[in-house]
Amino acid sequence: MSGDNLLDVALVRLDDAARHLQIDPDVLEKLKYPRETTKVRLMIRMDDGSRKSFLAWRCRYDDTRGPTKGGIRFHPESDADEVETLAFWMTFKCAVMNLPYGGGKGAVRIDPRQLSKTELERLSRAYMQAFARIIGPDRDIPAPDVYTNSMIMGWMADEYGQIVGENSPAVITGKPIALGGSLGRDDATARGGYYLVRDLAQDLGLGLQMRVVVQGFGNAGQFIAKLLAADGHKIIAVSDSSGAVQSPAGLDVARLIAAKAEGKSVTSLIGGDVSALDPDALIGVDCDLLVPAALENMIHEKNAEQVKAKAVLELANGPVTPEGDAILAKKNIVVLPDILANAGGVTVSYFEWVQNRQGYYWPLEDVHRRLHEIMVREGRAIWQIAQEKKVSCRTAAYIHALGRRASAIESHGTQTFFNS
Numbered sequence: 031m032s033g034d035n036l037l038d039v040a041l042v043r044l045d046d047a048a049r050h051l052q053i054d055p056d057v058l059e060k061l062k063y064p065r066e067t068t069k070v071r072l073m074i075r076m077d078d079g080s081r082k083s084f085l086a087w088r089c090r091y092d093d094t095r096g097p098t099k100g101g102i103r104f105h106p107e108s109d110a111d112e113v114e115t116l117a118f119w120m121t122f123k124c125a126v127m128n129l130p131y132g133g134g135k136g137a138v139r140i141d142p143r144q145l146s147k148t149e150l151e152r153l154s155r156a157y158m159q160a161f162a163r164i165i166g167p168d169r170d171i172p173a174p175d176v177y178t179n180s181m182i183m184g185w186m187a188d189e190y191g192q193i194v195g196e197n198s199p200a201v202i203t204g205k206p207i208a209l210g211g212s213l214g215r216d217d218a219t220a221r222g223g224y225y226l227v228r229d230l231a232q233d234l235g236l237g238l239q240m241r242v243v244v245q246g247f248g249n250a251g252q253f254i255a256k257l258l259a260a261d262g263h264k265i266i267a268v269s270d271s272s273g274a275v276q277s278p279a280g281l282d283v284a285r286l287i288a289a290k291a292e293g294k295s296v297t298s299l300i301g302g303d304v305s306a307l308d309p310d311a312l313i314g315v316d317c318d319l320l321v322p323a324a325l326e327n328m329i330h331e332k333n334a335e336q337v338k339a340k341a342v343l344e345l346a347n348g349p350v351t352p353e354g355d356a357i358l359a360k361k362n363i364v365v366l367p368d369i370l371a372n373a374g375g376v377t378v379s380y381f382e383w384v385q386n387r388q389g390y391y392w393p394l395e396d397v398h399r400r401l402h403e404i405m406v407r408e409g410r411a412i413w414q415i416a417q418e419k420k421v422s423c424r425t426a427a428y429i430h431a432l433g434r435r436a437s438a439i440e441s442h443g444t445q446t447f448f449n450s
């Protein structure tokens with residue numbers, strides 16, 4: 031599989047699921063290609079007066095079930111293939127959760143850590159200026175992703191409002207609360223995964239005191255560590271892009287989070303009970319639950335054999351390759367797949383969009399209750415498909431989503447779809 035692009039690898043999952051359903055081949059053909067991907071070059075003024083340009087993309091993969099929905103990533107290695115693949119995953123994730131959305135994604139090829147705050151704001155506004163014609167509350171709704179956050183979403187929402195001449199908070203989710211963000215959006219991705227693990231713990235053979243390893247200690251990684259630690263589980267190893275640390279007795283999650291808030295790496299805690307760990311050895315640490323929460327393709331044919339966890343909770347998008355999946359399946363390690371496990375983020379983004387359109391804001395308990403209800407309902411449905419059809423949870427999740435997507439395509443009328 032190496033050498034293939036990321037989207038081709040992702041499409042393997044679609045083919046796996048299609049074998050279990052009677053799907054019109056035209057419908058499958060439609061799902062193999064993004065509807066539109068726009069590439070632009072953003073030119074911004076730097077603080078020293080010079081001008082610099084950065085490549086940027088927005089992909090609207092499929093809007094059969096509603097406006098396209100998906101985050102914007104700022105990363106030095108982003109490219110069109112990555113953006114289209116992430117948009118493909120969003121298409122399926124929204125269908126898994128039965129949200130009235132299609133899938134989209136965006137990116138800027140940049141290391142945002144090298145920009146000042148004012149440069150970052152100019153870049154974020156330039157992104158919205160470039161894509162405002164395809165973005166909109168009923169067309170395409172961005173959100174945060176890797177190295178973007180609520181502050182950036184706020185700048186983008188403000189820029190969009192200026193372009194269209196009216197306040198339009200539903201154009202983007204993950205905004206600051208002051209600009210119409212939803213309570214509970216900050217930890218929604220991790221919380222969704224946490225509800226899922228809690229509900230399926232017995233079926234997965236997970237005990238009351240799990241040993242947990244978290245790869246990637248950003249938004250998703252920090253919140254899952256915090257939620258699980260609060261329930262008495264032990265976080266025994268974590269990593270970020272600078273290194274990894276471990277403590278068999280359990281790491282102090284509050285101190286790790288405080289270090290990250292000060293801009294330091296998790297490795298700044300090394301000393302006493304906390305020892306350095308080779309980041310490549312992290313996934314091989316003996317534990318009950320392994321949580322990849324960094325980037326794609328981290329568990330693959332060359333390292334999956336090392337995994338000793340009972341279950342893997344994919345908070346990152348695409349952290350396990352198809353070859354990695356096959357090895358984990360042979361070892362009887364259950365993978366709770368990204369399109370279900372990290373779908374809490376887009377679900378609360380959906381809640382934010384609903385609240386913006388209603389102009390009526392929900393208390394935190396309502397957000398948590400509704401998220402819990404959806405995660406458990408869809409998680410259970412997928413678990414049941416996996417048991418009945420004797421397939422992995424990933425294939426079951428794709429079967430679940432593909433059935434919903436296919437019926438939406440057919441309901442639109444195939445002649446319009448395939449002639450246009």
Ligand code: NAD
Binds near residue numbers: 245323325
């Ligand atoms: P983030 O930018 O907040 O954090 C990413 C973390 O990964 C950082 O701590 C970074 O240091 C670390 N990292 C980067 N490269 C690494 C490496 N090679 N090894 C170990 N750690 C590494 O991003 P996030 O929002 O937490 O997103 C993480 C993953 O979760 C991504 O795959 C993203 O697409 C996915 N996701 C996020 C959300 C969300 O709402 N934030 C929703 C769905 C999916």
